[in-house]
Amino acid sequence: MKKTMIGAASGARGALALGLSCAAPAALAAESAKLDGANTAWMLTATALVLFMTLPGLALFYGGLVRAKNVLSVLMQCFAIACATSVLWLLFGYSIAFGDGGAAHGFWGGLGKSFLAGIGVGTVKGSIPETVFAMFQLTFAIITPALVIGAYAERVRFAGMLLFSMLWLVIVYCPVAHWVWGDGWLQKLGVMDFAGGLVVHLNAGVAALVCALVLGRRRGFPETPMPPHNMTMAVTGACMLWVGWFGFNAGSALAADGAAGMAMLVTHIGAATGSLAWMACEWLRYGKPSVLGIVTGMVAGLGTITPASGFVGPLGALVIGGVAGVLCFTATNFMKRALHIDDSLDVMPVHGVGGIVGTILTGVFAAQVLGGIGYGDQVTMGGQVLVQIGGVLAVGAWSGALTFALLKICSALTGMRIGPEDETEGLDTALHNEKGYIL
Numbered sequence: 001m002k003k004t005m006i007g008a009a010s011g012a013r014g015a016l017a018l019g020l021s022c023a024a025p026a027a028l029a030a031e032s033a034k035l036d037g038a039n040t041a042w043m044l045t046a047t048a049l050v051l052f053m054t055l056p057g058l059a060l061f062y063g064g065l066v067r068a069k070n071v072l073s074v075l076m077q078c079f080a081i082a083c084a085t086s087v088l089w090l091l092f093g094y095s096i097a098f099g100d101g102g103a104a105h106g107f108w109g110g111l112g113k114s115f116l117a118g119i120g121v122g123t124v125k126g127s128i129p130e131t132v133f134a135m136f137q138l139t140f141a142i143i144t145p146a147l148v149i150g151a152y153a154e155r156v157r158f159a160g161m162l163l164f165s166m167l168w169l170v171i172v173y174c175p176v177a178h179w180v181w182g183d184g185w186l187q188k189l190g191v192m193d194f195a196g197g198l199v200v201h202l203n204a205g206v207a208a209l210v211c212a213l214v215l216g217r218r219r220g221f222p223e224t225p226m227p228p229h230n231m232t233m234a235v236t237g238a239c240m241l242w243v244g245w246f247g248f249n250a251g252s253a254l255a256a257d258g259a260a261g262m263a264m265l266v267t268h269i270g271a272a273t274g275s276l277a278w279m280a281c282e283w284l285r286y287g288k289p290s291v292l293g294i295v296t297g298m299v300a301g302l303g304t305i306t307p308a309s310g311f312v313g314p315l316g317a318l319v320i321g322g323v324a325g326v327l328c329f330t331a332t333n334f335m336k337r338a339l340h341i342d343d344s345l346d347v348m349p350v351h352g353v354g355g356i357v358g359t360i361l362t363g364v365f366a367a368q369v370l371g372g373i374g375y376g377d378q379v380t381m382g383g384q385v386l387v388q389i390g391g392v393l394a395v396g397a398w399s400g401a402l403t404f405a406l407l408k409i410c411s412a413l414t415g416m417r418i419g420p421e422d423e424t425e426g427l428d429t430a431l432h433n434e435k436g437y438i439l
Contacts (some may be wrong), residue, residue: 055082171402205352294423
């Protein structure tokens, strides 16, 4: 799907062409179906790491950032999304994202692989079992709608959240995954997204912005301070995200090779520089660096390096991570303080802006002269940047329009926004009859 990077003998241009061809299921099928034990072992590990990002990583990160009366609601939402997504992926999600699609091949994968039809113990995808490939992609499908819940945390009905998340997965996420990774139309145009700048981060960020605007602000926002209730929990979750991200990006090479090694290296550099850049911005503006700031900068750096991680070198990662820290910090402050948009846990300014910036800068720092792998035939830096911008516009428009429509449908069917009294009491008690802390 996303396998790409340098090969010493083939050169930079040939490596990219090979990577893009390997991404197509048809090309994978044409390869000799020979299982590689080392690649399989690494992909099993990477799959566990990506699931670890959501459960417990994202759950603890988000849980610590909300108020104490809503902590269980966030944990419940992450857990439920993981379970429901797994079932939908089996039923038809994997087929829509990675099936051959028939006549509509460029736009969706069709239903030919529903219930994982044709996938058995001996079925190979490239050099790994297709069962492992399907499970690896499932972990991406789990974390993407889970990211969106940060936009409407502390004010959404559980039933409405679950219905919306599952419809969004099938109608928004799975087609975009096919466009970019399943030999769909954006991949054929040459859009470069190694591990999810478009499919995961921009997709979730735009949906989060629409959710925040449609559902409205929390009661008291922005006049009433709403600080995180447990920074220790949030930092613990953030550290788990950092470690799990190595599976997210390096695993996207689909092999235990040099591409995976470079992706892991640049992922770490992006996280570190994003953290330092955000911390510096906060220190200069407010006089003190915060723990919340440095871990949020880490997430911004990771999200921004994600689309570029298989295409750039350490120099590109250094710049991309630094730019991410500065721009995502600026976007977060602008949205909350100037626009008063209540994206509760800053999904759009961190993940959405990071996905946009990282996707566009991939077209710059993939250039061989800047340490990247170069481009295919007839492709220049300027041309690739335009292709990347086109991918951003297409995915952003798709996610924004359909998210708005789905919110209206779910509001009519189950309701999305909880009542004022329940919001004041807290979702833990009002929706789940439980409390995160009993004193």
